Structure formats: structure tokens, C-alpha cells
Amino acid sequence: MDSREAFVALNLVEHVGPVRVRQLLEHFGDATAILRASRHQLAQVRGIGADTAAALADWEQTVDLSGELQRIRDFGCRVLTQADEEYPELLRQIYDPPVVLYVKGQLTPQDKNAVALVGARMTTHYGLEAARKLGYQLAYVGVTVVSGGARGIDTAAHQGALSAKGRTVVVLGTGINLVTPPENAELFERIAAHGAVLTQFPFNRPADKQSFPIRNRIVAGLTLGTVVVEATLTSGALITANFATEYGRQVFAVPGRIDSPRSKGCHDLIKKGAKLCEGVEDVLSEFEYLFPASNRPPSVSDTGVLPALALSENEQRIYDALGAEETSIDDVIRHSGLPSSAVSVALLSLEMKRAVKQLPGKLFVRNR
Numbered sequence: 001m002d003s004r005e006a007f008v009a010l011n012l013v014e015h016v017g018p019v020r021v022r023q024l025l026e027h028f029g030d031a032t033a034i035l036r037a038s039r040h041q042l043a044q045v046r047g048i049g050a051d052t053a054a055a056l057a058d059w060e061q062t063v064d065l066s067g068e069l070q071r072i073r074d075f076g077c078r079v080l081t082q083a084d085e086e087y088p089e090l091l092r093q094i095y096d097p098p099v100v101l102y103v104k105g106q107l108t109p110q111d112k113n114a115v116a117l118v119g120a121r122m123t124t125h126y127g128l129e130a131a132r133k134l135g136y137q138l139a140y141v142g143v144t145v146v147s148g149g150a151r152g153i154d155t156a157a158h159q160g161a162l163s164a165k166g167r168t169v170v171v172l173g174t175g176i177n178l179v180t181p182p183e184n185a186e187l188f189e190r191i192a193a194h195g196a197v198l199t200q201f202p203f204n205r206p207a208d209k210q211s212f213p214i215r216n217r218i219v220a221g222l223t224l225g226t227v228v229v230e231a232t233l234t235s236g237a238l239i240t241a242n243f244a245t246e247y248g249r250q251v252f253a254v255p256g257r258i259d260s261p262r263s264k265g266c267h268d269l270i271k272k273g274a275k276l277c278e279g280v281e282d283v284l285s286e287f288e289y290l291f292p293a294s295n296r297p298p299s300v301s302d303t304g305v306l307p308a309l310a311l312s313e314n315e316q317r318i319y320d321a322l323g324a325e326e327t328s329i330d331d332v333i334r335h336s337g338l339p340s341s342a343v344s345v346a347l348l349s350l351e352m353k354r355a356v357k358q359l360p361g362k363l364f365v366r367n368r
Helices: 003-012 018-028 031-036 039-043 050-057 065-075 125-140 153-163 182-193 211-221 237-246 261-271 280-287 313-321 329-336 340-352
Strands: 078-080 101-105 114-118 144-147 168-171 195-199 225-228 250-253 356-359 363-366
Touching (some): 003 031, 003 065, 003 078, 114 125, 125 280, 125 340, 237 250, 250 280
Parallel strands (some): 168 195
Antiparallel strands (some): 078 101
16 A cells, blocks of 8 residues: 555545644654554544544544545546645645545646635526626636536636636535536536546545535635625635635625625625625736736727637627627627527627626627
8 A cells, every 4th residue: 555545545534634634644654654553553643532543543444445446546537645746735735735635637837826716506697697707807817716616606607717718626525426516517527628626525425514614625725815706694605715814815705786695795705804806807916926917918998909819600790790889689689690598698708808898778889
């Protein structure tokens, strides 16, 4: 058994988390020595009680290590430990970094410039639109978008990043072979192809009330800052924001309607000192040393022209149907000759590319 396999085994032992593993490593020196130690030797370690010592001493009776290693091979994922160069440096800096990370896809040096976009599962159209726009704009300038893959804001954030052909990382609150919610199976495959799917949980570990806060700490730990897009006062997204504060990372909150319960969590964060986020510039300005304005792709409003490579066929038809005058969505549909569903998707994409501006009353103009 090598060191990596030993860490996989330790991660499978009940009640042995990252902090206890660190204490054990300080005492025994390496993971394999921990698994060879006797119950008496284990009980001598600070912070390791009799129950934990017994669980570790008897690990071979309760842990199916060979089965887990086979599942890793069959699934086509990898396991990272903190000894690996690919293990995220920002995550390594937190108080309780995961003992192992199961990874499908690739983590790259670019991912050190990552921002979390999180929020409610039950959301509004406004929240979904804001999450997609921010995800798109962040990914477009080279920021890796990290979220939890849940319904609502998380899904919209990942979708926005993928639309920009940028990098995004999903952190699961389950084993890597489980898809929660089930309708995101295709999304997670796309994320693995353009970023990474990762978790600290072993195969077949279902989601529960404990797993999601554990997941949220990884989301906060992987990133330079956390943007809460939409959240109630009891939303799990606030747990992620609290972890970000604890880790010394920046917290942002997108404001919403003052009478909407789904904006109360964001407004509360702003009252407590989170930076109000009205757009991508509010995020990037906090990390000017990483993303100086001179290095960012110019927007349409800066140049007066569209980047030639930015538009799909439908987007070009929609853009051509617009002018300097305000145009209703009904007129856009009529002039473009496209179905309403295609027009809505293309207009949203054009907004995220800053090619088009939406005005009150569902009116649209080119963004000069």
C-alpha cells in the first residue's frame, strides 16, 4: 500500500476528518504508518479519543479499500492528496483541507484565479439571469467559476461560464459517481470536459445535511472570493460566505428587490460588510493586481464594434435586427425570422457579451 492508497483508506474511516488526519500525520509522519499503528499508539495522539483509535486500528474490517480503488479506476477519475502539485494551493491554505480530492477533468494553474458564484436553489428569473451573466463575464476574462452544481443559481453560474468557453469547477456534496440533481448529468459531463468535477467524498456517498456544508467549505476554500447572487436568510449560500470570511477571502453580494425574501440574505451580507456587486467590474476591481483593466478584453461599449469571433449565426441575426433605437422583443422576433425561444436565448447571450442592452419594458438596443 502506497501513501495515496493510505490516504484513500483514511478518508473512508468514519469520524476521521482532515483535522484529525493532520494531527496523526504530525505524530506518525506518514499515512501508511497511521494505518499500521496499534490502538494503544493511536490513543496517545493528541485529540484522538478511544473511539477514533479503535476505528483506525480496525480499519481493515470496515473499509473496502480494494473496492474503492477499483471504483476509481473504473470511473476514470483521479485522487489527489496534498502532496500533489495539482492539489489547489488556495485550498491547501485553509484550516481543514480535504484529505483527498476525487477529480474528474483537469485542475490547471489558471484555477488559482477562481471566484465562487453561489445562491439559492429556488430562485427568480432575475437571479438566474444575474448568475449567468456573471458566470459568463468572469469566465470570459479568464476567471475560473466555482460552484456547487445545485439547482438554481449554481447551475446558472456553470452554464454562463461554459457559454463563454471558459473554465468552471463543480464541487459535489456526494460521491463523484452520484449526480445531484439528476437533471444536471449532462452539465457535469460538460464541466469535466472544460474544467473539473471534484469532491472529497468516497464513491456512493449520498447527500445529506452534513455533506453540503462540508462541500461549501471547499467552494469557499478554492476561491479568491465568493459572490452570493440570490439567497434567503436561511440559504446554504450564506454558509459558503461565512467560510469565505473565515478564510480571509472577499465576499460579494448581488442586491435585489427590497420586498423579495430571496434577496434578504444578500442584503444582510451587504449590511455586514460584503461588497455590493452590480456587475463583473465590482469583482475584478478587488483583484486588480490579477486582472488589470489593460489585460481585459474590451467591451462593445469601449470599442463601438463587436468582436468578430463572438457571435453565433442566430446572435448575428438578432444583432442585425437591432439598431440605435429601442426595439421591442416582438419586433426582434419579426425582423429576425427566428422563433421566440431562439430569440430569447440569443438576446441573453448578447447581453452577456455586452453587445446588447436591455431597457425597461423588454426593449433592446445595441450597446454603443
